Protein backbone atom coordinates (compact mmCIF):
# COMPACT_ATOMS: atom_id res chain seq x y z
CA UNK A 1 0.00 0.00 0.00
CA UNK A 2 0.96 3.67 -0.34
CA UNK A 3 1.55 5.91 2.68
CA UNK A 4 2.80 9.49 3.24
CA UNK A 5 5.56 9.11 5.81
CA UNK A 6 7.47 11.70 7.83
CA UNK A 7 11.22 11.07 7.73
CA UNK A 8 12.44 14.47 8.95
CA UNK A 9 11.66 18.17 8.90
CA UNK A 10 9.99 19.04 5.57
CA UNK A 11 10.77 15.51 4.42
CA UNK A 12 7.51 13.62 3.86
CA UNK A 13 7.56 10.98 1.13
CA UNK A 14 4.81 8.88 -0.36
CA UNK A 15 6.24 5.38 -0.24
CA UNK A 16 5.20 1.76 -0.69
CA UNK A 17 4.94 -0.21 2.52
CA UNK A 18 3.44 -3.36 3.98
CA UNK A 19 -0.21 -3.29 5.04
CA UNK A 20 -0.22 -3.03 8.86
CA UNK A 21 -0.85 -6.24 10.79
CA UNK A 22 -3.66 -6.02 13.32
CA UNK A 23 -3.66 -7.28 16.89
CA UNK A 24 -6.65 -8.99 18.51
CA UNK A 25 -8.16 -5.69 19.71
CA UNK A 26 -7.47 -3.70 16.52
CA UNK A 27 -9.16 -3.10 13.18
CA UNK A 28 -7.76 -2.50 9.70
CA UNK A 29 -9.44 0.39 7.88
CA UNK A 30 -9.55 1.24 4.18
CA UNK A 31 -9.07 5.01 4.35
CA UNK A 32 -11.60 7.00 2.27
CA UNK A 33 -10.40 10.54 3.05
CA UNK A 34 -8.12 12.24 5.58
CA UNK A 35 -7.94 15.97 6.32
CA UNK A 36 -4.71 17.91 6.82
CA UNK A 37 -4.63 19.52 10.26
CA UNK A 38 -2.66 22.47 11.62
CA UNK A 39 -0.75 20.04 13.83
CA UNK A 40 0.23 18.07 10.70
CA UNK A 41 1.70 21.29 9.25
CA UNK A 42 3.70 21.95 12.44
CA UNK A 43 4.83 18.33 12.43
CA UNK A 44 5.76 18.48 8.75
CA UNK A 45 7.89 21.60 9.25
CA UNK A 46 9.51 21.04 12.65
CA UNK A 47 8.58 17.59 13.98
CA UNK A 48 6.57 19.36 16.72
CA UNK A 49 4.41 17.01 18.83
CA UNK A 50 5.83 14.01 16.94
CA UNK A 51 7.75 11.04 18.30
CA UNK A 52 11.02 11.81 16.52
CA UNK A 53 13.86 10.43 18.66
CA UNK A 54 12.05 8.45 21.35
CA UNK A 55 9.32 5.87 21.04
CA UNK A 56 5.92 7.00 22.23
CA UNK A 57 5.09 5.16 25.50
CA UNK A 58 1.68 3.97 24.23
CA UNK A 59 2.30 3.20 20.54
CA UNK A 60 5.97 2.18 21.05
CA UNK A 61 6.63 3.84 17.73
CA UNK A 62 8.84 6.67 16.51
CA UNK A 63 9.71 8.26 13.15
CA UNK A 64 9.55 7.46 10.32
CA UNK A 65 5.77 7.64 10.79
CA UNK A 66 2.73 7.81 8.51
CA UNK A 67 0.91 11.10 9.26
CA UNK A 68 -2.85 11.85 9.29
CA UNK A 69 -5.55 11.61 11.97
CA UNK A 70 -8.75 13.25 10.63
CA UNK A 71 -10.28 10.48 8.58
CA UNK A 72 -13.16 8.31 7.56
CA UNK A 73 -12.99 4.79 6.20
CA UNK A 74 -14.46 1.34 5.74
CA UNK A 75 -13.58 -1.54 8.05
CA UNK A 76 -11.47 -4.04 6.10
CA UNK A 77 -10.89 -6.65 8.80
CA UNK A 78 -11.03 -6.99 12.58
CA UNK A 79 -8.97 -8.71 15.27
CA UNK A 80 -10.45 -11.77 16.96
CA UNK A 81 -11.54 -9.94 20.14
CA UNK A 82 -13.36 -7.15 18.26
CA UNK A 83 -17.17 -7.12 18.58
CA UNK A 84 -18.23 -3.47 18.09
CA UNK A 85 -17.58 -3.26 14.33
CA UNK A 86 -17.37 -5.64 11.36
CA UNK A 87 -15.89 -5.58 7.85
CA UNK A 88 -17.83 -3.22 5.58
CA UNK A 89 -18.87 -0.80 8.36
CA UNK A 90 -18.41 2.90 7.56
CA UNK A 91 -16.45 4.49 10.37
CA UNK A 92 -14.53 7.41 11.79
CA UNK A 93 -11.78 7.15 14.37
CA UNK A 94 -11.11 8.99 17.63
CA UNK A 95 -7.33 9.12 17.07
CA UNK A 96 -6.05 9.46 20.65
CA UNK A 97 -3.32 7.28 22.14
CA UNK A 98 -3.63 6.99 25.93
CA UNK A 99 -2.34 4.65 28.61
CA UNK A 100 -5.58 3.75 30.39
CA UNK A 101 -3.81 3.43 33.74
CA UNK A 102 -2.84 6.97 34.87
CA UNK A 103 -5.19 8.99 37.10
CA UNK A 104 -6.68 11.19 34.34
CA UNK A 105 -7.39 8.05 32.27
CA UNK A 106 -8.99 6.30 35.26
CA UNK A 107 -11.22 9.34 35.81
CA UNK A 108 -12.37 9.25 32.16
CA UNK A 109 -10.28 12.21 30.98
CA UNK A 110 -8.17 10.18 28.59
CA UNK A 111 -7.70 13.32 26.47
CA UNK A 112 -5.44 14.61 29.27
CA UNK A 113 -3.63 11.28 29.80
CA UNK A 114 -0.11 11.66 31.22
CA UNK A 115 1.15 9.89 28.06
CA UNK A 116 -1.36 11.27 25.57
CA UNK A 117 -0.47 11.01 21.90
CA UNK A 118 -2.05 11.11 18.48
CA UNK A 119 -2.33 8.62 15.72
CA UNK A 120 -0.40 10.18 12.82
CA UNK A 121 2.02 12.05 15.10
CA UNK A 122 3.04 9.41 17.64
CA UNK A 123 2.00 6.31 15.72
CA UNK A 124 1.16 5.47 12.11
CA UNK A 125 -1.80 7.43 10.75
CA UNK A 126 -4.15 7.67 7.80
CA UNK A 127 -2.45 9.48 4.92
CA UNK A 128 -2.36 5.97 3.46
CA UNK A 129 -4.47 3.41 1.63
CA UNK A 130 -4.98 1.59 4.91
CA UNK A 131 -4.42 2.17 8.60
CA UNK A 132 -5.11 0.31 11.84
CA UNK A 133 -6.30 1.42 15.26
CA UNK A 134 -7.78 0.12 18.51
CA UNK A 135 -11.38 -1.00 17.97
CA UNK A 136 -12.69 0.77 21.08
CA UNK A 137 -11.86 4.15 19.46
CA UNK A 138 -13.86 3.43 16.28
CA UNK A 139 -17.27 5.08 15.75
CA UNK A 140 -19.75 4.00 13.08
CA UNK A 141 -21.26 6.66 10.81
CA UNK A 142 -24.67 6.37 9.16
CA UNK A 143 -24.92 5.21 5.52
CA UNK A 144 -26.31 8.64 4.64
CA UNK A 145 -23.16 10.45 5.83
CA UNK A 146 -20.57 11.13 3.12
CA UNK A 147 -16.95 10.17 3.72
CA UNK A 148 -16.10 13.88 3.31
CA UNK A 149 -18.35 14.71 6.27
CA UNK A 150 -16.91 11.72 8.12
CA UNK A 151 -13.40 13.13 7.77
CA UNK A 152 -14.65 16.38 9.32
CA UNK A 153 -16.01 14.73 12.46
CA UNK A 154 -12.64 14.90 14.28
CA UNK A 155 -11.92 18.64 13.88
CA UNK A 156 -15.59 19.52 14.52
CA UNK A 157 -15.52 17.42 17.69
CA UNK A 158 -12.55 19.48 18.94
CA UNK A 159 -14.82 22.52 18.68
CA UNK A 160 -17.81 20.68 20.15
CA UNK A 161 -15.81 19.69 23.23
CA UNK A 162 -14.76 23.33 23.70
CA UNK A 163 -18.45 24.32 23.98
CA UNK A 164 -18.81 21.78 26.78
CA UNK A 165 -15.74 23.20 28.54
CA UNK A 166 -17.27 26.69 28.25
CA UNK A 167 -20.55 25.42 29.78
CA UNK A 168 -22.31 26.75 26.70
CA UNK A 169 -26.10 26.81 26.86
CA UNK A 170 -28.70 27.48 24.20
CA UNK A 171 -29.37 31.17 23.64
CA UNK A 172 -25.97 32.37 24.86
CA UNK A 173 -24.09 35.00 22.88
CA UNK A 174 -20.57 34.01 21.89
CA UNK A 175 -17.35 35.45 20.49
CA UNK A 176 -14.93 33.39 18.41
CA UNK A 177 -11.46 34.74 17.66
CA UNK A 178 -10.18 33.46 14.33
CA UNK A 179 -12.10 31.94 11.43
CA UNK A 180 -9.72 29.12 10.45
CA UNK A 181 -10.78 25.46 10.62
CA UNK A 182 -11.32 25.36 14.38
CA UNK A 183 -12.84 28.85 14.48
CA UNK A 184 -15.33 27.98 11.73
CA UNK A 185 -16.03 24.59 13.31
CA UNK A 186 -16.72 26.40 16.60
CA UNK A 187 -19.15 28.74 14.83
CA UNK A 188 -20.90 25.75 13.25
CA UNK A 189 -21.21 24.00 16.63
CA UNK A 190 -22.52 27.19 18.24
CA UNK A 191 -25.18 27.49 15.53
CA UNK A 192 -26.12 23.81 15.81
CA UNK A 193 -26.47 24.17 19.58
CA UNK A 194 -28.71 27.25 19.35
CA UNK A 195 -26.42 30.17 20.12
CA UNK A 196 -27.75 33.74 20.15
CA UNK A 197 -25.53 36.31 18.45
CA UNK A 198 -22.12 35.07 17.29
CA UNK A 199 -19.31 37.62 16.95
CA UNK A 200 -16.13 36.72 15.13
CA UNK A 201 -12.82 38.55 15.63
CA UNK A 202 -10.97 38.28 12.34
CA UNK A 203 -8.53 40.57 10.56
CA UNK A 204 -9.00 41.38 6.89
CA UNK A 205 -8.76 38.20 4.77
CA UNK A 206 -11.10 35.89 2.90
CA UNK A 207 -11.76 34.27 6.29
CA UNK A 208 -14.01 37.26 7.10
CA UNK A 209 -16.23 36.14 4.22
CA UNK A 210 -16.29 32.55 5.51
CA UNK A 211 -17.47 33.79 8.92
CA UNK A 212 -20.07 36.08 7.35
CA UNK A 213 -21.39 33.15 5.30
CA UNK A 214 -22.14 31.46 8.64
CA UNK A 215 -24.26 34.43 9.67
CA UNK A 216 -21.73 35.68 12.23
CA UNK A 217 -21.05 39.36 12.88
CA UNK A 218 -17.44 39.97 11.89
CA UNK A 219 -15.34 42.47 13.83
CA UNK A 220 -11.93 43.48 12.48
CA UNK A 221 -9.71 44.45 15.45
CA UNK A 222 -7.50 46.53 13.14
CA UNK A 223 -10.42 48.63 11.93
CA UNK A 224 -12.17 49.41 15.21
CA UNK A 225 -12.04 49.14 19.00
CA UNK A 226 -13.37 45.58 19.13
CA UNK A 227 -14.30 45.68 22.83
CA UNK A 228 -16.29 48.89 22.36
CA UNK A 229 -17.94 47.35 19.30
CA UNK A 230 -19.06 44.28 21.23
CA UNK A 231 -20.30 46.49 24.05
CA UNK A 232 -22.35 48.48 21.53
CA UNK A 233 -23.69 45.38 19.76
CA UNK A 234 -24.71 43.69 23.05
CA UNK A 235 -26.28 46.82 24.54
CA UNK A 236 -23.54 46.92 27.19
CA UNK A 237 -24.15 43.32 28.35
CA UNK A 238 -21.00 41.89 26.71
CA UNK A 239 -20.86 38.27 25.51
CA UNK A 240 -21.63 35.20 27.62
CA UNK A 241 -18.78 33.03 26.39
CA UNK A 242 -15.75 33.32 24.09
CA UNK A 243 -13.47 30.91 22.23
CA UNK A 244 -9.81 31.73 21.51
CA UNK A 245 -8.51 29.86 18.44
CA UNK A 246 -5.64 32.11 17.25
CA UNK A 247 -2.96 31.83 19.95
CA UNK A 248 -2.36 35.59 20.12
CA UNK A 249 -2.00 37.98 23.06
CA UNK A 250 -4.16 40.52 21.29
CA UNK A 251 -7.11 38.13 20.97
CA UNK A 252 -6.76 36.79 24.51
CA UNK A 253 -6.85 40.35 25.94
CA UNK A 254 -9.74 41.29 23.74
CA UNK A 255 -11.83 38.25 24.66
CA UNK A 256 -11.31 38.64 28.41
CA UNK A 257 -12.48 42.24 28.14
CA UNK A 258 -15.42 41.40 25.86
CA UNK A 259 -17.19 38.82 28.02
CA UNK A 260 -19.55 39.61 30.87
CA UNK A 261 -18.57 39.20 34.51
CA UNK A 262 -18.94 35.48 35.41
CA UNK A 263 -18.43 34.72 31.71
CA UNK A 264 -15.90 32.25 30.32
CA UNK A 265 -13.08 32.39 27.80
CA UNK A 266 -12.24 28.94 26.42
CA UNK A 267 -8.69 28.53 25.15
CA UNK A 268 -8.65 26.15 22.18
CA UNK A 269 -5.39 27.30 20.57
CA UNK A 270 -1.96 25.83 21.22
CA UNK A 271 0.54 28.59 22.16
CA UNK A 272 3.99 29.05 20.69
CA UNK A 273 4.96 31.73 23.24
CA UNK A 274 4.06 32.76 26.78
CA UNK A 275 1.75 35.74 27.03
CA UNK A 276 1.12 38.32 29.74
CA UNK A 277 -1.95 37.74 31.86
CA UNK A 278 -3.32 40.17 34.44
CA UNK A 279 -5.07 37.91 36.93
CA UNK A 280 -6.88 40.87 38.47
CA UNK A 281 -8.93 41.01 35.26
CA UNK A 282 -10.33 37.66 36.41
CA UNK A 283 -10.36 38.23 40.18
CA UNK A 284 -12.47 41.37 40.33
CA UNK A 285 -14.92 40.16 37.67
CA UNK A 286 -15.13 36.47 38.58
CA UNK A 287 -14.51 35.67 34.92
CA UNK A 288 -13.27 32.19 33.99
CA UNK A 289 -10.51 31.12 31.64
CA UNK A 290 -10.48 27.40 30.83
CA UNK A 291 -8.45 25.17 28.53
CA UNK A 292 -9.82 22.54 26.19
CA UNK A 293 -8.04 19.74 24.37
CA UNK A 294 -9.43 17.22 21.90
CA UNK A 295 -12.50 15.35 23.13
CA UNK A 296 -13.63 12.54 25.38
CA UNK A 297 -16.73 10.66 26.51
CA UNK A 298 -19.66 10.89 24.09
CA UNK A 299 -18.33 13.85 22.08
CA UNK A 300 -17.75 11.84 18.87
CA UNK A 301 -21.15 10.12 18.99
CA UNK A 302 -22.93 13.43 19.61
CA UNK A 303 -21.17 15.17 16.70
CA UNK A 304 -21.87 12.23 14.36
CA UNK A 305 -25.56 12.60 15.27
CA UNK A 306 -25.57 16.39 14.76
CA UNK A 307 -24.02 16.05 11.29
CA UNK A 308 -25.99 12.90 10.41
CA UNK A 309 -29.30 14.55 11.35
CA UNK A 310 -28.43 17.64 9.29
CA UNK A 311 -28.42 19.89 12.38
CA UNK A 312 -24.77 20.79 11.77
CA UNK A 313 -24.11 21.73 8.15
CA UNK A 314 -20.50 21.21 7.07
CA UNK A 315 -20.74 23.36 3.91
CA UNK A 316 -17.60 25.37 3.23
CA UNK A 317 -15.17 23.45 5.42
CA UNK A 318 -13.52 21.37 2.68
CA UNK A 319 -11.92 23.74 0.18
CA UNK A 320 -9.77 21.28 -1.78
CA UNK A 321 -9.48 17.54 -2.42
CA UNK A 322 -6.15 16.10 -3.51
CA UNK A 323 -4.64 12.72 -4.27
CA UNK A 324 -2.38 11.10 -1.65
CA UNK A 325 0.45 11.22 -4.21
CA UNK A 326 0.22 15.03 -4.26
CA UNK A 327 0.16 15.60 -0.50
CA UNK A 328 3.53 17.34 -0.23
CA UNK A 329 3.10 19.91 -2.99
CA UNK A 330 -0.66 20.41 -3.10
CA UNK A 331 -1.33 19.71 0.55
CA UNK A 332 1.47 20.92 2.83
CA UNK A 333 2.72 23.30 0.11
CA UNK A 334 -0.66 24.96 -0.41
CA UNK A 335 -1.36 25.26 3.32
CA UNK A 336 1.96 26.95 4.05
CA UNK A 337 2.08 29.04 0.85
CA UNK A 338 0.64 32.41 -0.18
CA UNK A 339 -2.92 31.04 -0.60
CA UNK A 340 -3.07 29.43 2.83
CA UNK A 341 -5.79 31.73 4.23
CA UNK A 342 -8.11 30.76 1.37
CA UNK A 343 -8.15 27.20 2.53
CA UNK A 344 -10.03 25.70 5.41
CA UNK A 345 -9.63 21.94 5.12
CA UNK A 346 -7.70 20.08 2.43
CA UNK A 347 -8.83 16.47 2.11
CA UNK A 348 -6.32 13.81 1.05
CA UNK A 349 -7.85 10.93 -0.91
CA UNK A 350 -5.98 7.67 -1.45
CA UNK A 351 -6.02 5.88 -4.80
CA UNK A 352 -8.09 3.02 -3.33
CA UNK A 353 -10.81 5.33 -1.93
CA UNK A 354 -14.39 5.04 -3.20
CA UNK A 355 -14.44 8.86 -3.55
CA UNK A 356 -11.25 9.20 -5.57
CA UNK A 357 -13.27 10.61 -8.52
CA UNK A 358 -13.89 13.63 -6.29
CA UNK A 359 -10.27 14.75 -6.50
CA UNK A 360 -10.00 18.29 -7.83
CA UNK A 361 -13.65 19.06 -7.01
Ligand SMILES: [Zn+2]
Nearest residue numbers: 037038039070
Ligand atom coordinates in the same frame (compact mmCIF):
# COMPACT_ATOMS: atom_id res chain seq x y z
ZN1 LIG B 1 -6.27 17.63 13.88
Ligand SMILES: [Zn+2]
Nearest residue numbers: 099102105113
Ligand atom coordinates in the same frame (compact mmCIF):
# COMPACT_ATOMS: atom_id res chain seq x y z
ZN1 LIG C 1 -3.27 7.73 30.82
